[in-house]
Amino acid sequence: GESVGLHLPTLSVQEGDNSIINCAYSNSASDYFIWYKQESGKGPQFIIDIRSNMDKRQGQRVTVLLNKTVKHLSLQIAATQPGDSAVYFCAEEGGSNYKLTFGKGTLLTVNP
Amino acid sequence: DTGVSQDPRHKITKRGQNVTFRCDPISEHNRLYWYRQTLGQGPEFLTYFQNEAQLEKSRLLSDRFSAERPKGSFSTLEIQRTEQGDSAMYLCASSPLTSRSLYFGPGTRLTVL
Numbered sequence: 001g002e003s004v005g006l007h008l009p010t011l012s013v014q015e016g017d018n019s020i021i022n023c024a025y026s027n028s029a030s031d032y033f034i035w036y037k038q039e040s041g042k043g044p045q046f047i048i049d050i051r052s053n054m055d056k057r058q059g060q061r062v063t064v065l066l067n068k069t070v071k072h073l074s075l076q077i078a079a080t081q082p083g084d085s086a087v088y089f090c091a092e093e094g095g096s097n098y099k100l101t102f103g104k105g106t107l108l109t110v111n112p
Numbered sequence: 113d114t115g116v117s118q119d120p121r122h123k124i125t126k127r128g129q130n131v132t133f134r135c136d137p138i139s140e141h142n143r144l145y146w147y148r149q150t151l152g153q154g155p156e157f158l159t160y161f162q163n164e165a166q167l168e169k170s171r172l173l174s175d176r177f178s179a180e181r182p183k184g185s186f187s188t189l190e191i192q193r194t195e196q197g198d199s200a201m202y203l204c205a206s207s208p209l210t211s212r213s214l215y216f217g218p219g220t221r222l223t224v225l
Contacts (some may be wrong), residue, residue, distance in 0.1 A: 032212050043116070043203050043216035044155065089154050097168045098212050099145065102154030 012109045019077040021106045023090035026071060030094035030101075035064060035075045038105070039086045047075070047088075077108075085110045114138060116217035118204050124223045125194055132190045133220045137206030144187050145214060146179055147203040148172065155203055155216075161187060194224045 013019050025033070031052040036044035050057045050064045050073075057064050063076040073090050087107050091100040117136045125131050137144050142163055147155035158177070160168040163184040173179075176194075181187040191198055201221050205214035 034213055036216075041218075041221075043205075043218045046213050046215065049213050091154070093212060097160045097162075098143065098207065098214075099157045099160055099168065100155075100214060101157070105152070105154055 009104070010107045010109070012111060013080050015080060015082060015110055015112050017080055019075075019080045019084070019108060019110075021075045021077075021088050021090075021108065023073040023075075023103055024071060025073060025090075025092050025103075027092060027094055027101075028071065030092040032093040033064070033066060033073050034091045034093075034100065035062075035073075036089045036091060036102075037084075037086045038089060044089060080108075080110050082110045082112055084108060116204055116206050116215055118202075118217040118220050120220055121218060122221050122223075124225065126225050127194060127196060129194055130190065130192045131194060131222065132188055133202055133204075133222075135187045135189070135204030135206075135217060137185070137187070137204070138208075138215055140208065141206035141215070142184075142209045143207040143214075144181055145205045145207075146187070146189050147205065147216075149201040149203055149219070150199075158189075158202075191222075194222075196224045198222060199224045 034049040035047040038044045048059045061078045065074045087105040089105045091102045119134045144161040146158040149155040159179045161181040176192045179189045201219040203219045205216045207214050
């Protein structure tokens with residue numbers, strides 16, 4: 001069935017290193033993708049989004065890459081900080097009513 | 113704070129009881145969504161409102177679940193005859209018509225004993 005999933009459930013990095021979180025999606029009709037950050041006990045927080053007519057989008061310390069050929073999405077975090085420790089979800093949208101379909105999440109742990 | 117707010121933040125109830133949660137979206141956001149999240153999983157869509165109209169409901173939303181948004185502003189989610197399987201985080205999100213990204217509230221964590 002159609003789904004959004006993540007390659008790695010956990011990722012541990014050293015402070016200052018760059019982090020890359022990957023996501024695969026299977027719905028070729030999806031044309032909008034978002035990365036969310038969720039800290040323990042809180043709701044998901046918007047990080048960055050990208051439309052399917054783009055391959056790359058940059059924000060502050062974050063970059064999202066979209067490869068439509070292989071249906072792959074990645075989130076790159078530069079100079080990872082302890083405050084970046086959280087669960088990261090990718091989500092896709094391409095159907096009706098702008099509702100998002102979420103993947104399972106990757107736990108990022110930043111070691112000082 | 114002008115973000116999405118939810119009340120209560122935590123709810124513990126006994127099996128069989130009814131519970132009601134409230135969501136106040138960001139002002140002037142026309143779209144309002146309810147999601148459910150269990151431990152280690154991503155949020156799952158439950159239902160969607162555009163203004164006061166409930167336009168879509170997930171198959172996850174059994175007959176025991178009902179949601180309303182009577183005036184197109186705040187919304188309530190009621191669960192009747194709660195079951196232990198209803199234990200989860202219930203998230204509300206809102207979005208303006210001009211955006212495709214959803215802004216989530218802090219959630220209501222429900223524990224059914």
